[in-house]
Amino acid sequence: MRMPSPTKLKSGIYAYRVRVPADVAEAFGKAIIKKSLNTRDPVEAKRLFNLMHGENEAIWAQLRKGLVQLSQRQLVALSGDYYRSWMEQFHENAGDTAAYQNLTEMTEGLAGNDERLTVWYGRATDALLQSKGLRLSADQRTALIREMHKADVQARLQLQKNAEGDYRQDPDADRFPKWTTTEANVGKKLDQANMQKTLSDLFAAWEATHRANGKSVRTVKDSRHKVDSFRSFLGHELAEKITKQDVDRWCEYLRDELGIAPRTISTKYLSAIKATYRHAIDKGRIEHDPTKGYSFSFEKKARLRPKGFTDHEVREILQATLDPARLPKGTHAHNRRVVRWLPWICAYTGARAGEVAQLRASDLRMEKGVLYLHITPEAGSVKSRNFRQVPLHPHLLEQGLPDIFEKRVGMYVFADLHENKRIGSRSAGLYGKVAEWIRNEVGITDPEVQPNHAWRHRFATVARAADIPPEYSDVLKGHEEGRAAESYGETSVAVLFREICKIPQIDLSADYGN
The missing domain is CATH 1.10.443.10 (Intergrase catalytic core)
Known part of the structure; x- marks a missing residue:
């Protein structure tokens, strides 16, 4: 079997270009990795390539282990990596204090609101998990997002002090345990029941295809909100156990309890679940689609004025x-x-x-x-x-x-x-x-x-x-x-x-x- 090696571009610069193994490509989020090695020296390019490839192989090996259950300590350790990345990036030049004040105003009230936290930190959380080769259940991902928010607030307050000229060390920086490459082995592998396909699995697969096709990031955020709402209503997310009756009960709950308009339920909420299942069926991941043939009826809203400005x-x-x-x-x-x-x-x-x-x-x-x-x-x-x-x-x-x-x-x-x-x-x-x-x-x-x-x-x-x-x-x-x-x-x-x-x-x- 031919071993991968650096690719020389037309510019003379070498690059890391490797196809992700098929069995982990979906979980990894991309089929091919392309990254410049920023060197024209073939010896240095080989060294950098081997380092990068070793890191990726470790990630792929971890992904093959499937979902893991992390302890509270491990979740905090992961959020510590996020904290340190902010500090390393901006510690020398923290910028304008007004920027931090503006961010603080924008993120006020996020704590305790998992849906809004997911909008803010979901993408960064997924990137962090991917870099570690970890796959978490939806509940664990939400728990990590909460820790990411705490770490973000802490980093922002410290950087604001730096921007004001105060470079004393953060007295709480050592609250984060250090995450090491062996940490993932401490996480307990989930039992077989939980290894069944989950809504989070199906949505992640849909998202990977959506992003690979260059489509809107806003659609991903909006759809994730709808899928999370469905999962919270059900109290579980085992995709094969969800029935058409579950879908109907959820739609009626959105209408009767939350006061969401039937049209919005049909065109936004239900559409997100249908798209997630339809993609999974098309890819052969599951055989059961509880949304097939189901529709949530609504009457066209009466128009009382022009849609455009007068x-x-x-x-x-x-x-x-x-x-x-x-x-x-x-x-x-x-x-x-x-x-x-x-x-x-x-x-x-x-x-x-x-x-x-x-x-x-x-x-x-x-x-x-x-x-x-x-x-x-x-x-x-x-x-x-x-x-x-x-x-x-x-x-x-x-x-x-x-x-x-x-x-x-x-x-x-x-x-x-x-x-x-x-x-x-x-x-x-x-x-x-x-x-x-x-x-x-x-x-x-x-x-x-x-x-x-x-x-x-x-x-x-x-x-x-x-x-x-x-x-x-x-x-x-x-x-x-x-x-x-x-x-x-x-x-x-x-x-x-x-x-x-x-x-x-x-x-x-x-x-x-x-």
Whole structure:
């Protein structure tokens, strides 16, 4: 059998490129590992390769042992690794105290709320477990997430002291036992009943495929919340023991006890469980699907108003963005910047709020004299997973939007983050600020309208009134219907600019009434 060895790239730099053994690839989360060794020296490359491969083989061997049960001491030891990683990364240059204060405000109230803790620490927890080659039950994973939160709070308080110039050692740093490579052997292997396929196993497999296909991270977080809700309701997670009656009881509980709308239950909660089981069936992991043929009925909600903003609401929002006194106070400059500009960009482009929030300075480009926004999955989540080019409306040019991009060279426009970093969930926080501002400051509280998505509905309405053909309106909005003809040819920036200029300039002086 040929032993793996370093791969020499075209640049002359060697890389670690190894296929993960098939029996552990799913648990490991990827089929191939690719990582630069950052050297052109073949001898050094071989040494680094052997070190890295030895570590991975140890992880794979541990994964083959299946689920393990860790003690409280071991869970705290693992969280200590998370604490130390933060301290090592930021101890020398702790940064701005305001950043830590902001994080503290954002994470207040997390303790005791396992669902919110999972949203914050789930991904980091899974990465830590993967690095150790460990697989835990859902309950143990939740217990570790709680310890991760405690470690995070401790690290943050210490780093805030460092940022203020106090570099005395953390007196509580030694509360974490040291995790060693032999620790995993102390964990007791679960009995055969618990080795059956669990909901957590099935969801992890679905997530691995979802991520491998480059799909939205937000979908993973949202679906995990739904699966965790189902598991908590059942009191167990043995996938083969769950019945159709269990699914129905859960849906009725969500409706009758938690007051969740039937439509939301069907399209969000039930859909997450169906997708998890369907993936497991397709992969041959289980034979039983309790969701097959099951549906949770709901009546279509009566519409009492347009889905898009009315002309009066548009005027109220956009006028408020131009009044510095009404922009968010006592907050970071990027929050004021996103509130000032996101509504205007959405109004004139039909782009999703998340696509606007994650724009980078380099995403403002020019083609044949036309300035346009380059909306791309490289910057963050794009629903269609395809790039598109959206020309700037003359009114945005008149207001000086290009100047904002120019001032943010090398950075995200609405986040204090360098372009070479992934914005991730920060974009949701940004457009969430805008929605909150529209509700609280502008006073548009009608629950029938979504403060950010309403711009897309309004754009479609305005485009229709301006006689913009549907095929151009769909291109501008990034709305793909799946028609075969749409996959042939491209629509030039010049053509799209011609169409977007048909949209009339928004007149804030007009009195549209209520």
